[in-house]
Amino acid sequence: MKSAGKSNPEKRNATSEDVAQLAGVSQATVSRVFAGGANVSEKKRKKILDAAAELEYKPNAQARSLITRKTMMVGIIMRNIKDPFYSAVLEIFHTRLAPLGYQLIFNNSENEIIEEWEIAKLLEFNVEGIIVTDALLSEGATRKLKRSGIVSILFNRHAEGLNCSAVYCDNYLAAQQIATYLVEMGHRTFAFISGPRNTSTTVDRLKGFQEVLRERNIKELTIIPGTYTYESGFKSAQELLTRNKKIDCIFCGSDIIALGVMDAARLVGFRIPEDVSVVGFDNIRMLGWTPYPLTTWEQPLEEMVTSTVELLLKEINDKNAAPRIIAMKGRLVIRNTVRKKK
Amino acid sequence: MKSAGKSNPEKRNATSEDVAQLAGVSQATVSRVFAGGANVSEKKRKKILDAAAELEYKPNAQARSLITRKTMMVGIIMRNIKDPFYSAVLEIFHTRLAPLGYQLIFNNSENEIIEEWEIAKLLEFNVEGIIVTDALLSEGATRKLKRSGIVSILFNRHAEGLNCSAVYCDNYLAAQQIATYLVEMGHRTFAFISGPRNTSTTVDRLKGFQEVLRERNIKELTIIPGTYTYESGFKSAQELLTRNKKIDCIFCGSDIIALGVMDAARLVGFRIPEDVSVVGFDNIRMLGWTPYPLTTWEQPLEEMVTSTVELLLKEINDKNAAPRIIAMKGRLVIRNTVRKKK
DNA sequence: CCGAATTTTGAATACGTATTCAAAATAGAT
DNA sequence: ATCTATTTTGAATACGTATTCAAAATTCGG
Missing domain, CATH: 3.40.50.2300 (Response regulator)
Structure with missing residues (x-):
């Protein structure tokens, strides 16, 4: 005995041909109704739509795209x-x-x-x-x-x-504005914990950031490339902060990196922002969460x-x-x- | 003058017919090479593959699926x-x-x-x-x-x-084991900040959790349904902890909920786990992050x-x-x- | 080298649709 | 009612592939 139930696994889906037959029109007319909705008399359109509904007809995307x-x-x-x-x-x-x-x-x-x-x-x-x-x-x-x-x-x-x-x-512009803001807030020694080197993202940001520093005659910028992950940010910050305690501010290539940076910094005993400032990039939703009130660049x-x-x-x-x-x-x-x- | 460059926008992609012609065989044979790889002589197969490479032929998925x-x-x-x-x-x-x-x-x-x-x-x-x-x-x-x-x-x-x-x-089983663990750790008053009510997820977990509590004759369980979001967890915990300070442990419907719960709890002045315990569900990657060393149920x-x-x-x-x-x-x-x- | 068994091949067809073209039906003007 | 302009319709075809069927080519055993 076959499996019970009404569903018939051999049944093919209804085609425009089937609909045409049931509605007493040609396949071409059915197609017209479902494609452009081009000229077709109200009477037949209705018949076709009724037939289509009865047969649960839906156009076949593959066949359609072929033509x-x-x-x-x-x-x-x-x-x-x-x-x-x-x-x-x-x-x-x-x-x-x-x-x-x-x-x-x-x-x-x-x-x-x-x-x-x-x-x-x-x-x-x-x-x-x-x-x-x-x-x-x-x-x-x-x-x-x-x-x-x-x-x-x-x-x-x-x-x-x-x-x-x-x-x-526009990462160049963004980095410029971020740098300007940071300098105006009184920061002088910087680190940039970025994503992979040689990507446009990193290059542009670095360029914008450095340009502002150069204008203001600030030389202190440590660059640490990595990946766009929490772990990468964490590790980079850990190394950075244990070996060099004189960083005013860490600019991060993404918010996720910044989260890792913040956690690492706190773990090493730095308070944020009292001991070290951190800036992110992206403005992900998580920044609404209390442990991470991150100043960041919002991408639109x-x-x-x-x-x-x-x-x-x-x-x-x-x-x-x-x-x-x-x-x-x-x-x-x-x-x-x-x-x-x- | 038309746009320069070699790319000819009118050019159609090569078809099996084109390949057949170039290789001097029938379309059917080309199809055999790319479909089943069924019987076709080495000599012709090679010719066909060469021709295909030259024309950058690739089978058309729509036409194929039609048949x-x-x-x-x-x-x-x-x-x-x-x-x-x-x-x-x-x-x-x-x-x-x-x-x-x-x-x-x-x-x-x-x-x-x-x-x-x-x-x-x-x-x-x-x-x-x-x-x-x-x-x-x-x-x-x-x-x-x-x-x-x-x-x-x-x-x-x-x-x-x-x-x-x-x-x-198996949420029922998981909730049972979680509850057992919590009770054995000495907890007596519980809250369950869950996902939407009436979903199998919530129902099963509640059932498992309650069953263990019943066996142990523990009655204190506050149930707060919500959604699977940080915000929902945050809000629920805030309400819960300001109105009722006698909760030993909060069991959360997802890790994300638990993160909201933890942040809310800390904000209200609770230490975790000293003042209130929190358990999550899912074991998302973020739990490796320092602010959130959450005990949780790992889904495989x-x-x-x-x-x-x-x-x-x-x-x-x-x-x-x-x-x-x-x-x-x-x-x-x-x-x-x-x-x-x- | 011959006949049988096997493998390889191509012509024809089907998949389900959109579109072209010419015929049929309808509307409109007088 | 007649003729023209317009709209609606269906038959035929194309899209690019896989598969069937029978014919052609090859292999094999002796």
Whole structure:
């Protein structure tokens, strides 16, 4: 005896052909109702919709995309999804793309540079675009994408020669403003606990920060590159503070790094901000939590995602559009980890 | 003048037909090479692979799925992606599914119960299965999925009548063991700051916890339902501790809740664990951070995801398989937020 | 070297839709 | 009622692949 119940596992989903038959029209007309909604008489439209409802018909996305050459799918490749900043990014991307009918194919990567093999599957699935967060695309990957007519956009990174659009927070400007603020608060000796060296993020921030220091003729800047993790921040701060006690202020490459820095500092006996000031970057939600009233730079998250999606759509609709690089501003959020020094 | 550069936007991707022509064979043979790898002579295979490489040919997933009736796509609907526990879950799902050739379509939802309209798009795209984390499927949605032959699996939830597979941590057992541990540590008055009431998660834990208390003839248990957020935990603890100072221990529905609880408690002047003990649930990575040395229940994350994927594949390959509900154990992780009371 | 068994191959077809083109139906003007 | 302009319709086709079926090529045993 077969398994009971009404569900018949052999039954195929209803097709537009089935609907057409039930409604007494041609398949073409059914298609018109579900595609453009082009000219079709009210009478038949109603019949078709009724038939479709009865059969629980829904258009087949694969068949449709075969003919329209639009898959309505976008790939997203993320590093660091465990960082709350990027969890939020993902959520917002979905919130923006879903109403437009786009599906989001999620991919994880550990790599600083996304290579061809990592996008191969997305190519087979003919995504219309690829969003890459916190990482770069290799030259090979970029070339392949371009040749396949697939739009790609870097989120929170940019690269000069790469011929690839990007949306990011203007780290140069941000670092300048942060540095200015810190100097005006009376700080003179600095450390920068950053993310990986040679990424645009780190380079730009360093440049902006150093520029201000140079103008003010301040020389004390220790640079410690690492990764964007709590552990990295913790370790770096521990080393820094035990070997050199004369740091006024630590500028961190991300909030998560800053949390590690704060915990390490406190563990070594430093009070924040009395003994050492700390500044973060991102303004993640956690900073509302009491142990971490971190002064930080807020990235305009929502706007960055909005711009990215706009750019994406624009390039999808005009494959000849030249790549654009959009820098967004952000703002300093002052909480309680920077002291006023006399 | 048109935009310069070699990329020709009108160029279509190479098809198996193109490859066939270049290699001097039939389209069918090309297909055989890329599909099953079925019988095809070494000589021709080589020719075909060379031609394919030259044309940068890759099979078209949509066309393929049309004929094979396998889309190699799985949908995942997540609540609470901002909770680090679930960020980790997502990452692991991708890590498990990618090597199997499955693409993961990410969806976000705020809802406790996923309704039909939220899965409609996934149905159009013919995903082979849907994973739902931390939420339930409505009856309508479940019925629709079943009728469309789409597998669905609840992750970290379960429901009796729903005829839907589930993988979750055995909350009943966990709560029992936690309660036993707490009682043996000398605690007598308890609060349970939980997630939403009426979810299996909360119900099971409450049942297990209460059972132990009943056995030991302990009556003091205050129950405060909320959501799985820091803010909810913070607020609940604040209320609880200002109105009733005689709580030995607070059992929290998730680690994130517990972090809010701890911060609130400290703010009100309670030391942890000297004045009040706190226990969490999940064992998120953040617990390695110094301010939060939380004793908690570790969910066997990796194993849970592994089981979910196994179940998924099994049901995809045998649509008649009866739904299974798998409860996994986990273990108590003792850190430093529960005191030994005399 | 021959016949049988086996492997390899290509022509044809199906998957489910959108679109083109010409025919049919309708509306509109007189 | 007649003729024209417009709207609505269906037959046919294309999208790019996997698979079936029968024919062609190869291998094998003696």
